[in-house]
Amino acid sequence: MAEQVNHKQPATGEKNPPLTLAEKISIVVIIGYLISLIWLAGSSHWYGIW
Numbered sequence: 001m002a003e004q005v006n007h008k009q010p011a012t013g014e015k016n017p018p019l020t021l022a023e024k025i026s027i028v029v030i031i032g033y034l035i036s037l038i039w040l041a042g043s044s045h046w047y048g049i050w
Helices: 023-046
Strands: none
Touching: none
């Protein structure tokens, strides 16, 4: 009885739960938005579109 394990504290090697479909879609949308902003900012400078 000398050893007591506290199960309420998370283990140090515990992984996060897998992402839901909504989280995956929102991450893809945000990354696509950032890439489009970078492309638009660069295209006006490099190709003279604007």
